[in-house]
Amino acid sequence: MSATRFVTVEGRFRMKEGSLTRPTVAFETWGALNDAADNAVLIFTGLSPSAHAASSPEDRRTGWWEDMIGPGKPIDTDRLFVVCVNSLGSCFGSTGPASVDPDTGEPYRLTFPVLHVEDIANAGLVVVDHLGIDRLHAVLGASMGGMTALAFALLHPQRSAALVAVSSAARSLPYSIAIRSLQREIIRRDPAWNGGHYEQPGPVTGMMLARKLGMISYRSADEWAERFGRERTTDRGDGSDPFGLDFEVESYLEAHARKFVGAFDANCYLYLSRAMDLFDAADYGGSVRECFARLALERAMIIGVESDFLFPIEQQQELARGIAERLDDVTFHRLPSIQGHDSFLVDMDRFRPVISRFFRAD
Amino acid sequence: MSATRFVTVEGRFRMKEGSLTRPTVAFETWGALNDAADNAVLIFTGLSPSAHAASSPEDRRTGWWEDMIGPGKPIDTDRLFVVCVNSLGSCFGSTGPASVDPDTGEPYRLTFPVLHVEDIANAGLVVVDHLGIDRLHAVLGASMGGMTALAFALLHPQRSAALVAVSSAARSLPYSIAIRSLQREIIRRDPAWNGGHYEQPGPVTGMMLARKLGMISYRSADEWAERFGRERTTDRGDGSDPFGLDFEVESYLEAHARKFVGAFDANCYLYLSRAMDLFDAADYGGSVRECFARLALERAMIIGVESDFLFPIEQQQELARGIAERLDDVTFHRLPSIQGHDSFLVDMDRFRPVISRFFRAD
Numbered sequence: 001m002s003a004t005r006f007v008t009v010e011g012r013f014r015m016k017e018g019s020l021t022r023p024t025v026a027f028e029t030w031g032a033l034n035d036a037a038d039n040a041v042l043i044f045t046g047l048s049p050s051a052h053a054a055s056s057p058e059d060r061r062t063g064w065w066e067d068m069i070g071p072g073k074p075i076d077t078d079r080l081f082v083v084c085v086n087s088l089g090s091c092f093g094s095t096g097p098a099s100v101d102p103d104t105g106e107p108y109r110l111t112f113p114v115l116h117v118e119d120i121a122n123a124g125l126v127v128v129d130h131l132g133i134d135r136l137h138a139v140l141g142a143s144m145g146g147m148t149a150l151a152f153a154l155l156h157p158q159r160s161a162a163l164v165a166v167s168s169a170a171r172s173l174p175y176s177i178a179i180r181s182l183q184r185e186i187i188r189r190d191p192a193w194n195g196g197h198y199e200q201p202g203p204v205t206g207m208m209l210a211r212k213l214g215m216i217s218y219r220s221a222d223e224w225a226e227r228f229g230r231e232r233t234t235d236r237g238d239g240s241d242p243f244g245l246d247f248e249v250e251s252y253l254e255a256h257a258r259k260f261v262g263a264f265d266a267n268c269y270l271y272l273s274r275a276m277d278l279f280d281a282a283d284y285g286g287s288v289r290e291c292f293a294r295l296a297l298e299r300a301m302i303i304g305v306e307s308d309f310l311f312p313i314e315q316q317q318e319l320a321r322g323i324a325e326r327l328d329d330v331t332f333h334r335l336p337s338i339q340g341h342d343s344f345l346v347d348m349d350r351f352r353p354v355i356s357r358f359f360r361a362d
Numbered sequence: 363m364s365a366t367r368f369v370t371v372e373g374r375f376r377m378k379e380g381s382l383t384r385p386t387v388a389f390e391t392w393g394a395l396n397d398a399a400d401n402a403v404l405i406f407t408g409l410s411p412s413a414h415a416a417s418s419p420e421d422r423r424t425g426w427w428e429d430m431i432g433p434g435k436p437i438d439t440d441r442l443f444v445v446c447v448n449s450l451g452s453c454f455g456s457t458g459p460a461s462v463d464p465d466t467g468e469p470y471r472l473t474f475p476v477l478h479v480e481d482i483a484n485a486g487l488v489v490v491d492h493l494g495i496d497r498l499h500a501v502l503g504a505s506m507g508g509m510t511a512l513a514f515a516l517l518h519p520q521r522s523a524a525l526v527a528v529s530s531a532a533r534s535l536p537y538s539i540a541i542r543s544l545q546r547e548i549i550r551r552d553p554a555w556n557g558g559h560y561e562q563p564g565p566v567t568g569m570m571l572a573r574k575l576g577m578i579s580y581r582s583a584d585e586w587a588e589r590f591g592r593e594r595t596t597d598r599g600d601g602s603d604p605f606g607l608d609f610e611v612e613s614y615l616e617a618h619a620r621k622f623v624g625a626f627d628a629n630c631y632l633y634l635s636r637a638m639d640l641f642d643a644a645d646y647g648g649s650v651r652e653c654f655a656r657l658a659l660e661r662a663m664i665i666g667v668e669s670d671f672l673f674p675i676e677q678q679q680e681l682a683r684g685i686a687e688r689l690d691d692v693t694f695h696r697l698p699s700i701q702g703h704d705s706f707l708v709d710m711d712r713f714r715p716v717i718s719r720f721f722r723a724d
Contacts (some may be wrong), residue, residue, distance in 0.1 A: 068633065174592070175583035181609070188605060189552075209551060216541060216544065220537075225534075229535075247539050
């Protein structure tokens, strides 16, 4: 049973470059909107999750932020109305490159317009409007979702009272661009990608390799040194391949990549990945520092992780300092988690109290 | 004109796993061996360079460590006799997977024995013996070459008076193993690799992608942020490919990868890359710390770079501390270069004085 709901835009949805005809945005909600309609928290996701951030009576499957959302949890659904959207351009209910273009009856594939983080933010606003929420209690996101939450606050300053950005950035720098660009090229060079014209399962090899590179960029050397050391895997096959799985860390990457492949559409991956490269908050004011003049927040919280090299801590600091020049109530947390960029998904003991305190402070 | 010389092993050359029939080891030399034959410096290379470390009257092409080796330079060939070997398993004159197996008349390809850093060190010893050198003034290497120099000193404690290891490690940890494993898999998944049975140019796409991942792992985020920022390339083609070159950093990676492809044999790359994963100095004493009891050095210098995440500074520290427990004359340099693992090839202003001081202190 799914708890996913859908809202379809009537007519055309304008994007930063181009437009879509009657796109759908998928979302889930937890808790109830209060009478004043001022207790809603909108969550944007990272590149790959669906709107299923947490389980509910309608869908008991564990969500991607299960520890964080629910009755009595840090984002407490006894008090808050939580909305999570599946990003525009993704493949879990929202319109994306794998969806059928109603104008042609064919999947968009590469005819999908260039996707920007701002488009994902605006698709989130469609849901907010649909739910009759004038001003959010907070807009929140991690990783790409943090960029999207920031874009939302920049584009629609009056629509949220607070911003929470986790392991995010005001813009992409060349190192993370290089990693994502290489992931995309790995997918595109897989002959099975076929210029975007594949049938499922599509470019499995390219997606596996790109996911492995993703995992390398999401975690940290210290975590893996502790976790795997130089352990050898028992899963070495017959040993006939001199370059097959040997070390435990290779086996771990293989298992993670296998889980991902089949679950995510390759063209959607390409579009969402590039959207991150393209995002630059400086577009809203000449520089990252000046863009924050547009914000009309009451408070903000920025969380970063020291071992994150995809969205490095310096970029979180840049965000926090820039916002603090415009706003008194800004909290910055520099967490010593060792799981790198993925810490917000796994180091719950460090993230729970920080998120909890922010939402309790109302 | 080439200055490369060759020595061929008579009969069989025993490797850690298996053996080779009459392998050749390519090398170059600079300066002259003195009468006491005690002024020789043996240099092992990183994964991809040839023995051409510096220019000479016989070969005026710039070498890969041109700034470091020559008359009056930090490794001063007015006083020192410098020898650089092309690694066994490579493709620049030394026997490797691309060479013809004299026993079959066919290229070795994947029938080449599993290559270990120790085998490369022992092939270096063949050259040292051939040149009539009983005890080296120093054995030196950077990156994989540093591992090889360490292996040389562990296997043949009496054959060198000093060790210089630059941006190296006593063993590979899972993070660098993961990066190299993924590079190898990218090459092997290229259909043109064909299980190792390719004709030249071989798996060009796989090699390009693997080289790009290499570049990402060799440099640092700070360097690229300074150098490229969010600059766009002028080299975008006709713009018809929505995922083509866009940012300057993508164009830089493309140019570097193009230079590499065609210059390096894919199977050789696979073997040398894996040799690094397999190396563990702890094999010589139960632990990294204990292995150093075997050393019979008079002095050692360990150089590491703070921004290197492939051979992280903590691993250089481990090396330096371990050796210092057995030896008084150990120097450790922690350089603040921002070019990551590649710093020893580009940040000459920082490396020159350090190397210079070591070889002047004689």
